[in-house]
Amino acid sequence: MFDLLIRDAEILDGTGAQAYLGNLAVKEGRIAAIGYIPPDARSASTLNGQHLTLSPGFIDIHTHADIALLARPQHLPKVMQGVTTEVFTNCGLGFAPCTREGLAIQREYLGGIFGDDEGVDWGWRTVADFLSRYEKQGSGTNIAYLIPHGTVRVSVMGMEARPATAEERGRMEAMVREGMEQGAWGLSTGLWYAPMSHADRAENVALCRAAGLFATHQRSYDSGIFAATEETLAIAKEAGVPVQLSHLQLSGADIVGRAEEVLELLDRARARGVDVTWDSYPYAAGSTLVQALLPPWATDGGPESTLRRLHDEQTVARIESELASSGRDWSRTVLAGARSTTNRPYESLAFTEIARRRGLSVTEFVVRLVVEDELQACFIGHTQDERDVREVLRHPSQMVGSDGLHLPGKTHPRLYGTFPRILGEYARERRDVSLAEAIRKMTSAPAARLGLKDRGTLEIGKAADLVLVDPKTVRDTATYEDPLRFPEGIVGVWVNGVAVKRDNEATGALPGRVLRKPTAC
Helix, strand or coil: CECEEEEEEEECCCCCCCCEEEEEEEECCEEEEEECCCCCCCECCEEECCCCEEEECEEECCCCCCCHHHHCCCCHHHHCCCEEEEEECCCCCCCCCCCHHHHHHHHHHHHHHCCCCCCCCCCCCCHHHHHHHHHHHCCCCEEEEEEEHHHHHHHHHCCCCCCCCHHHHHHHHHHHHHHHHCCCCEEEEECCCCCHHHCCHHHHHHHHHHHCCEEEECCCCCCCHHHHHHHHHHHHHHHCCCEEECCCCCCCHHHCCCHHHHHHHHHHHHHCCCCEEEEECCCCCEEEEHHHHCCHHHHCCCHHHHHHHCCCHHHHHHHHHHHHCCCCCHHHEEEECCCCCCCHHHCCCEHHHHHHHHCCCHHHHHHHHHHHCCCCCEEEECCCCHHHHHHHHHCCCEEECCCCCCCCCCCCCHHHHHHHHHHHHHHHHCCCCCHHHHHHHHCHHHHHHHCCCCCCCCCCCCECCEEEECCCCCECCCCCCCCCCCCECEEEEEECCEEEEECCEECCCCCCCECCCCCCC
16 A cells, blocks of 8 residues: 555656656655556545656755745745755855854845745754744755854854964864754855855865865856866865866856866866866846845955945945946846835846936945845846856756745746756747656755755655646746746656645645754764
């Protein structure tokens, strides 16, 4: 007697192998049988999978779900597109482990990219305490945790714009090691963001070595991408650990069309023995906090110091001068996730248009926006080229990560559309990858990267994280103008054998688990 039986589906097992017609049965949260199952087998629930594709649940290797999963545990933006495991924190932006002072700084500094936090108790300090919050309330997806470099650094030395001392570095290492012992899978860094941008090689190597694996938002993805990538590779080699290069992209007119060169650089590193892979999302635009556009020195000392500087006439003039010479195309920089009533009506408009409507220069508007939204506003930058997006996606070492931001108001459509967009647009329509390869990039590839041994492929005994897809109709519907829209063609989703989406509707179930890395690994 099975709990679930899916018959006559085209099975893609997640390995990249071609589909085969077969059946799959689930009992007590695990795959109990696969392939041929006798016609007289009984099950509490039997589904007809004819003309549908059955695959492992999707593992989103790059997310910012930290607070959204606590505030809205059903996690519908991801559940509805087939994601069964969320990997966070990424880009070094997160909240545990922390001191009381460090958590206060991070919450004020980063709150804008994590969405509404109504009902969230911000009382944790350790990774163990933080992860226990998800277990107590339940979640719509499984959770795999990366320790954020930024929180560790802020907890030890605040927002100071300088390299760490040996003593401070030792304290950070101890925090990372403790977090790893409590179940984290690695470290995430974000060298583009203050205060991590002030970390030197010694700090990066020490913390990455303590974690054993790191994912990194590089120091640059624009004209400095080659130097930034060489830095990433050097840190990984010196630390002797694998690295996941986050949201690989080429941003800016002066770097367009050079994806092949970047990939050749990475391939040469892999040939030398550097264990590097990368993730990307299927859009030619990125998104993050507006305050990240400020010069790094402007954020020294934390949120209060930053806002104080933005009220000083001479300092503002210096900031505006540096923004004006940054080379950013403000006509392709769009407001998203505004918090203030002043700026919320301008969401989805380019900064140049908003500045015109408000009678300001663009740089004046940027400063006003940061102040009026108290560091919380975000932007979408249309700075990439579709040719590069496709080139990166086609590489066998690429895997899919949404980098979705749970913003109030309008957000980047990647939060709701990444996985079905890959399946519909890039696999079925453009044929950049086969359906089997696309599924591998969403399942076994990220599972293997982290070391999730019982997920990512369809095998007897493994956890029953499953997605049933209509390969002929699956597509994203979220757009930049209307981003909060669920996809089509994701028929059913199961997490640990429990349906979280059935007949195209969310069930409200919270069967997700916190997946802790075994300390013996």
